[in-house]
Amino acid sequence: xxxxxxxxxxxxxxxxxxxxxxxxxxxxxxxxxxxxxxxxxxxxxxxxxxxxxxxxxxxxxxxxxxxxxxxxxxxxxxxxxxxxxxxxxxxxxxxxxxxxxxxxxxxxxxxxxxxxxxxxxxxxxxxxxxxxxxxxxxxxxxxxxxxxxxxxxxxxxxxxxxxxxxxxxxxxxxxxxxxxxxxx
Amino acid sequence: xxxxxxxxxxxxxxxxxxxxxxxxxxxxxxxxxxxxxxxxxxxxxxxxxxxxxxxxxxxxxxxxxxxxxxxxxxxxxxxxxxxxxxxxxxxxxxxxxxxxxxxxxxxxxxxxxxxxxxxxxxxxxxxxxxxxxxxxxxxxxxxxxxxxxxxxxxxxxxxxxxxxxxxxxxxxxxxxxxxxxxxxxxxxxxxxxxxxxxxxxxxxxxxxxxxxxxxxxxxxxxxxxxxxxxxxxxxxxxxxxxxxxxxxxxxxxxxxxxxxxxxxxxxxxxxxxxxxxxxxxxxxxxxxxxxxxxxxxxxxxxxxxxxxxxxxxxxxxxxxxx
Numbered sequence: 001x002x003x004x005x006x007x008x009x010x011x012x013x014x015x016x017x018x019x020x021x022x023x024x025x026x027x028x029x030x031x032x033x034x035x036x037x038x039x040x041x042x043x044x045x046x047x048x049x050x051x052x053x054x055x056x057x058x059x060x061x062x063x064x065x066x067x068x069x070x071x072x073x074x075x076x077x078x079x080x081x082x083x084x085x086x087x088x089x090x091x092x093x094x095x096x097x098x099x100x101x102x103x104x105x106x107x108x109x110x111x112x113x114x115x116x117x118x119x120x121x122x123x124x125x126x127x128x129x130x131x132x133x134x135x136x137x138x139x140x141x142x143x144x145x146x147x148x149x150x151x152x153x154x155x156x157x158x159x160x161x162x163x164x165x166x167x168x169x170x171x172x173x174x175x176x177x178x179x180x181x182x183x184x
Numbered sequence: 185x186x187x188x189x190x191x192x193x194x195x196x197x198x199x200x201x202x203x204x205x206x207x208x209x210x211x212x213x214x215x216x217x218x219x220x221x222x223x224x225x226x227x228x229x230x231x232x233x234x235x236x237x238x239x240x241x242x243x244x245x246x247x248x249x250x251x252x253x254x255x256x257x258x259x260x261x262x263x264x265x266x267x268x269x270x271x272x273x274x275x276x277x278x279x280x281x282x283x284x285x286x287x288x289x290x291x292x293x294x295x296x297x298x299x300x301x302x303x304x305x306x307x308x309x310x311x312x313x314x315x316x317x318x319x320x321x322x323x324x325x326x327x328x329x330x331x332x333x334x335x336x337x338x339x340x341x342x343x344x345x346x347x348x349x350x351x352x353x354x355x356x357x358x359x360x361x362x363x364x365x366x367x368x369x370x371x372x373x374x375x376x377x378x379x380x381x382x383x384x385x386x387x388x389x390x391x392x393x394x395x396x397x398x399x400x401x402x403x404x405x406x407x408x409x410x411x412x413x414x415x416x417x418x419x420x421x422x423x424x425x426x427x428x429x430x431x432x433x434x435x436x437x438x439x440x441x442x443x444x445x446x447x448x449x450x451x452x453x454x455x456x457x458x459x460x461x462x463x464x465x466x467x468x469x470x471x472x473x474x475x476x477x478x479x480x481x482x483x484x485x486x487x488x489x490x491x492x493x494x495x496x497x498x499x500x501x502x503x504x505x506x
Contacts, residue, residue, distance in 0.1 A: 013374045018224030018239025023217055027210060032202030033195070039203055049205050053213055061220040064247050067372050078195055122190040129193070144189040144196075169200060175193070176201030 008073040015063045023060050030074060031056070034081040040179075041085035051084045128178040136171035143168050221246070222319070225326040230334040233380035234351045237358040238322040241270075244366055244373055245315050252369045253311035259506045261303070263365055264314050268306040269506065270361060271318040272299040274325050277350050280338040283328035286321045293341050296506065322358075325351075352387040355380070360474040375467055381417025385466050386433065388473040389413075389421045391503055392496060393429040395473075399499035403427075409496060410434070410458040411469075418466035422456045425496070432456075460488035462496065472497070475504030 014022030034055050038048035055077055059066065066076045129140055142148045142156060154164035217223075222242070224235040248263065257266045273295055275285045287302050306314045329336075334348035345353075359376065366373040375381065389411055396403050403425040411421045411431075423431040434456075464484035471477050479498040486493040 009374065010377065013377050016240045016243050016374055017236035017377060017380070018222070018242075019227050019236070020214060020217070020223045021227065023213070024210065027213055031209070032204050033199050035205050036201055036203040037198055040198070045205070049209060052205065053209050053216060056213055057216045057220055060217040062243070062246055064243050064371055064373060068374070069372065074195060074199075075191070078198070121194065122188075125190045125194050125197075140193070144193045147189075172193075172197045172200040175197040179194075179197060 009068045011073065012063065012066060012068050015060060023056065026059065026073070026077075027056050030077050033074065034077055037078055037081045038085045041082065042088055047088055048085070051081060051088065054084060055081045124179060125175070128175050131178065132171055132174055136167055136174060139164055139167045140171040140175070222323075225323045226330055229330060230348050230383075231326050231330045231351060233376060233383055234322075234355040234358070235326050236376055236380050237355045237362065238319065238326070240373055240376070241358055241362040241365075242315070242319055244362055244369070244371060247371050248365075248369050250311075255368050257368050258361070258364050263368065264306060264311045265303045266361055266365060267311075267314050267318045268303040269299045270358060271306075271314075271321045272302040273357065274318075274321050274354060275302070277338065277340050277347075277354060278321065278325045278328070280340040280350070281325075281329060281332070281336065281347055284321075284324045286317050286324070295341055299506070325354075349387055349390075352384055356384050356387065356470060356474055359384070360471065360476055363471075363476070376417070378416035381466060381470070382419065385413055385417060385419070385470055386421075386431075388470050389423060390431045391473065392423050392431065392500070393425050393427060395499040395502040396425050396496065397427045399495075399502045401425075401495050401499060403429075405429075407492065408456070408458045409492065410461040412461060412463040413466035413469050414463060415466045422458060425492075458488070460486060460490065460493040460496075462486055462493050469500075472500045473504065475501040477501070 011022050011026055015026065031052055035048055035052045038051040039045060042048055042051070058080060059077065066073065129137060132140065138157065139153055142153045143150070148156065150161055150165050150168070153159075153168070154161040157164065159167075222239075224232070224239040226232045226235040245267075253264045254262050257263055259266075259269075261269060271287065275287065275290065276293060276295060276298055277283075278285045279290055279293065288305050290298060291301065292298060306317075329347055329351060332347060334346060336347040337344060338347040338350050340350050355376075362373055376384070392409075392411075393403075405424070405426040407426065408422060408424040408429070411423055413419055413421075420434045421431045422434050423429065462484050463486075464482070468477060468483065472479065472482055477500075479494075479500065482497050484493070484497060
């Protein structure tokens with residue numbers, strides 16, 4: 001849950017300096033997130049593999065488009081992945097629509113926001129947190145909405161740190177399941 | 185943009201539920217990446233700090249638009265002319281070590297004359313061509329040098345030094361001009377990695393006796409400063425300031441290019457007497473030596489002989505040129 005900002009900076013310095021092994025490390029660290037995100041949006045594993053590769057190649061090709069002073073690398077890569085996955089879904093929808101014949105009224109294209117989470121999705125996250133069992137909800141709320149560290153969460157709830165940590169991870173997995181069921 | 189808890193929670197949940205493609209995309213990734221942006225020619229070894237700065241400048245050039253190429257940078261040069269200047273000086277090092285030299289034949293082995301000649305040539309070409317040739321010149325120089333020992337003597341424009349030091353000088357100048365250009369186009373470029381800053385800072389420290397001499401300070405033997413450069417890639421040096429004085433790293437880190445076997449261990453020099461101790465940021469010190477700082481207002485902590493420290497800081501940029 002803690003953002004490894006120092007790692008981000010060093011990885012970024014290395015990628016800007018043209019070090020391929022740094023790209024490999026970025027890929028190893030974030031490919032599961034990027035691929036998982038793409039699968040969740042496109043529901044197509046092949047397309048998601050293409051999107052995943054495209055995201056990391058884009059970061060390699062133009063590393064200065066990312067500025068570590070403005071956010072984490074994880075959020076940046078997720079933003080690009082999200083944008084490309086949504087673009088793909090929209091293109092699919094347009095293709096389907098054109099097969100069905102010309103429309104009298106072209107719908108206004110939805111404005112694609114420059115962020116991973118739409119308002120709707122953010123509400124979805126909050127709703128899903130509310131539906132978690134109490135013992136998971138309280139650790140998630142403390143860790144995310146009150147900015148507590150694992151240690152502090154453990155102290156406040158009188159739990160061993162390991163227990164607090166595993167409850168947070170379990171809560172995150174439950175959230176991911178809930179969000180996947182809910183659809184994008 | 186990461187402060188929003190819902191967003192962080194969403195990303196963390198996705199990370200927990202991450203999925204892995206059935207087969208690794210890694211091999212394909214590198215092939216596709218290489219086709220879109222060339223990696224640094226050397227990722228390790230003594231040419232790596234230079235190769236890294238070339239890759240970083242090229243990354244900056246990937247961000248510039250048509251107008252940016254004609255913006256004024258330093259010395260009244262446009263970005264295109266600045267790049268021609270870098271290529272000119274890289275070419276003179278290439279000439280000295282027998283590497284390929286790109287562009288029109290070198291008629292005068294002098295930095296500003298060659299710069300003018302190459303700028304004249306490049307002004308008639310597209311910025312993209314200037315960029316390609318600058319990169320090709322740098323890569324050719326780097327490839328050629330990587331096969332040679334770092335202490336290969338090289339006489340560049342009548343200035344004899346080890347090839348490794350000439351190349352560190354090129355790394356520093358490319359870094360400085362990348363910062364110049366980045367400022368003009370409004371894009372942040374990160375510093376080199378600490379392992380690349382360290383040998384560059386080591387060069388900057390080692391030239392202090394020379395900058396003192398050329399600035400007219402006749403320092404007698406026995407006078408020395410301790411330089412403490414803070415931040416990633418920094419270190420501690422004992423620097424005798426008389427002509428020919430040899431700076432020695434005191435913190436045991438392998439600072440330099442491996443040229444100076446004695447400096448790596450810092451044998452017996454720890455605690456050697458110094459008339460002053462100057463503590464400052466390592467990157468700011470490199471930039472000061474490169475002529476990108478104001479000696480009078482330079483942020484440094486000084487203990488001991490403050491007049492000597494002031495002389496050193498004022499003399500530091502003496503070797504910097506365009």
